[in-house]
Amino acid sequence: MSADPWTWIAAILTLAIFSFLYKENPFYRFAEHLFVGVANGYAITFYWHRVLVPSLINPVSHGQKLWLIAIAIIGALYFTRFIPKVSWLVRIPIAVVLGYFSGAYIPRAIDAQILQQLRATIVTRSMFANWQSGLWAVIIALGVIATITYFFFSAKRKGILKPVSRIGIIFIMVGFGASFGYTVMARISLLIGRLQFLLGDWLGLIH
Amino acid sequence: MKRRLPLMIVLVLGIFGAVAFVIPHPIVKSIDETMRNDVLRIITAFSLVLGVGSIIQHHLIKIRRKAEHWPFSYIALISLAVSAAIGLFGGIDPASPGILPTHIGGFSFHMQALYDNIMIPLASTMFALLAFFMASAAYRAFRARNLEATLLLIAAFILMLGAVPLGRMLIRPLPDFAEWILTVPNTAAKRGIMFGIGLGSIATSLKIILGIERGWLGGGG
Numbered sequence: 220m221s222a223d224p225w226t227w228i229a230a231i232l233t234l235a236i237f238s239f240l241y242k243e244n245p246f247y248r249f250a251e252h253l254f255v256g257v258a259n260g261y262a263i264t265f266y267w268h269r270v271l272v273p274s275l276i277n278p279v280s281h282g283q284k285l286w287l288i289a290i291a292i293i294g295a296l297y298f299t300r301f302i303p304k305v306s307w308l309v310r311i312p313i314a315v316v317l318g319y320f321s322g323a324y325i326p327r328a329i330d331a332q333i334l335q336q337l338r339a340t341i342v343t344r345s346m347f348a349n350w351q352s353g354l355w356a357v358i359i360a361l362g363v364i365a366t367i368t369y370f371f372f373s374a375k376r377k378g379i380l381k382p383v384s385r386i387g388i389i390f391i392m393v394g395f396g397a398s399f400g401y402t403v404m405a406r407i408s409l410l411i412g413r414l415q416f417l418l419g420d421w422l423g424l425i426h
Numbered sequence: 427m428k429r430r431l432p433l434m435i436v437l438v439l440g441i442f443g444a445v446a447f448v449i450p451h452p453i454v455k456s457i458d459e460t461m462r463n464d465v466l467r468i469i470t471a472f473s474l475v476l477g478v479g480s481i482i483q484h485h486l487i488k489i490r491r492k493a494e495h496w497p498f499s500y501i502a503l504i505s506l507a508v509s510a511a512i513g514l515f516g517g518i519d520p521a522s523p524g525i526l527p528t529h530i531g532g533f534s535f536h537m538q539a540l541y542d543n544i545m546i547p548l549a550s551t552m553f554a555l556l557a558f559f560m561a562s563a564a565y566r567a568f569r570a571r572n573l574e575a576t577l578l579l580i581a582a583f584i585l586m587l588g589a590v591p592l593g594r595m596l597i598r599p600l601p602d603f604a605e606w607i608l609t610v611p612n613t614a615a616k617r618g619i620m621f622g623i624g625l626g627s628i629a630t631s632l633k634i635i636l637g638i639e640r641g642w643l644g645g646g647g
Binding site: 224225226228229230232233236237239240245248249250251252253254255256257258259260261262263264265266267268270271274275284287290291293294295297298300301307309310311312313314315316317318319320321322323324325326327328329331332333336339340355358359360361362363364365366367369370387388389390391392393394395396397398399400401402403404405406407409410412413416 | 467616632
């Protein structure tokens with residue numbers, strides 16, 4: 220059994236969270252609120268030491284990039300959210316971030332999510348270097364068309380649209396199944412990790 | 427003023443953000459890099475005020491109104507204050523400590539120790555807990571009632587079984603089939619969905635830049 224107080228704290232907190240499997244109880248609620256508090260404290264620390272100190276405080280205190288003071292004032296307008304009379308000023312820093320990222324996103328999305336995906340979907344002669352890769356490329360191309368057809372709601376599903384969208388939903392369900400399986404596996408591996416910690420690091424029953 | 431100024435900022439910066447990607451001029455690139463590395467990093471860091479402020483406000487209101495389970499709000503507020511104080515004044519690197527001492531005898535409680543022994547166990551156990559709920563929810567939701575649900579169930583089952591040694595022991599080509607599901611039908615479905623997400627996001631971005639979508643302004647004048 221471990222003699223490290225931190226291992227004991229981690230083990231007790233782990234058990235407190237697992238106690239939710241029985242029913243909601245004060246131990247779980249304690250751990251939940253502790254998590255919220257520490258996670259926020261960590262976020263404050265992270266942004267202070269990793270962003271504000273190196274990007275704002277250090278250069279300004281050395282007399283460099285003094286225009287950053289104006290940026291800090293714009294950022295500080297977030298505080299006005301809690302002052303009802305001037306709370307509209309919070310829209311300014313939001314507008315800066317939202318405006319730039321909305322604009323920057325458009326060409327990148329056209330490139331990464333439309334053109335690159337189209338390029339990868341188009342069946343070319345080189346994909347038939349062996350019959351398998353050629354066949355899989357054809358299946359992917361048909362699957363993409365069928366999936367998009369399934370989400371085409373501007374016309375009534377009759378004629379060719381009906382069977383194609385039906386094939387689309389088959390591809391979508393297999394894709395969702397794969398995502399679901401992967402997510403469950405990730406959660407199970409976390410569970411195994413916690414059990415290894417409890418039985419190994421804490422109790423020393425497994426090595 | 428209260429609405430027009432933010433809308434104008436969004437329009438100008440939105441156009442700049444889009445145009446900077448396609449204009450390779452050094453001045454434009456330099457301004458774009460400054461925007462990303464300095465301006466937006468700093469403003470985004472300040473946005474934490476909104477999140478932390480809302481959490482503090484929420485718990486203070488719960489305590490004031492003595493709402494259900496209000497004593498636990500003290501836990502959240504105290505742990506937030508203590509961990510923030512340790513992080514801000516005790517430093518983040520145990521090798522170069524701050525003004526606040528972060529050890530009592532051999533027991534060290536610097537930020538990395540809090541992260542390793544409180545945040546990681548709590549976060550990973552919380553997510554591990556979801557495995558149980560996902561399994562029970564999946565049982566209820568995906569009971570093979572029709573072809574679509576059956577396909578979802580089979581794909582998930584093959585993928586999970588294909589990833590563990592038991593799957594290979596039972597059916598030798600199962601891992602390869604699981605890999606095929608991931609790389610062929612899954613890719614096709616994800617790519618189709620990605621087209622939709624891409625087009626939808628571009629449309630939303632345009633609506634924000636052009637001031638058609640104004641939900642982010644919130645209520646008020």
